[in-house]
Amino acid sequence: MVKRTSFERDDCPIARSLDAIGDWWSMLIIREALFGSRRFGEFQKRLGLAKNILTVRLHALVDQGILKTAPASDGSAYQEYLLTPKGRGVFPVLVALRQWSEEFDAHPEEIATILVDKENGRPVRKLELYSDDGRLLTQADTALKPRQPGEPGQQVMA
Template identity: 80%
Template sequence: MVKRTSFEGDSCPIARSLEAIGDWWSLLIIREALFGLRRFGEFQSKLGMAKNILAVRLRSLVDHGILATAPASDGSAYQEYVLTPKGRGTFPILVALRQWSEEFDDHPEQITTVLVDREKGRPIRKLEMRAEDGRLLTPADTMVKLRPPPRKRSA
């Protein structure tokens, strides 16, 4: 098996996030956890993943603090995987990926679901990037700049 490049110490926040959630299986596991799946067998059945691959991905998501293990809610001897606040924080990422696919997929007619507001039953708005003053931003309106170095504490 080819060893992946690690981005753990990279200074780019995009590369660092890919270290934790950068493979498709991990994102699909997180998607299913957001929809309420909690047990190994549920993930395996829904995603059709090989058990060994699922076990490795679940362990990695736990190690990265995206999922946590908990005793089964029904009191059985099983354990469940629950999203942490860090895991729930991936929701906008998955929505952005979904909306990108809905807009640019080569076969959008094959997409058979729509993400809706649970209360109103209406499709959600497209995600937008806005400046602090509310202006809508495009990539041309943004730039990456270096942060100032952290201040040294005085003794």
């Protein structure tokens, strides 16, 4: 594989995030893990990914703390890949990507599934960004400002 530039120490949180999860195979592996895949063979079958590429991506996701390995739950000699809290934290990012595609894809009618609430079977509402006082925000309502020494990070990113 070609060595790529690392953004691990970049001062932009978007660049840092992309360094950890920015390639499409990693995002698709995380998607499959969110919906129940745990074993190497399950990921390979669902994604149609070459074994060598899947191996590299799984190791990278483990190294990033997004997945962890554990003995297979059925007691076999296999290992499973489980999402960590950091990995489960990618869920809203995947939902945002999905909703963006549903809105702007040239052929949204070809999208095979819809995301629904398990409790009532209804489609999930579009993600929205709110200020801490409850106002709905758009890009025009946000700005970046330099962080002051000791200032905590933001809870929500625009």
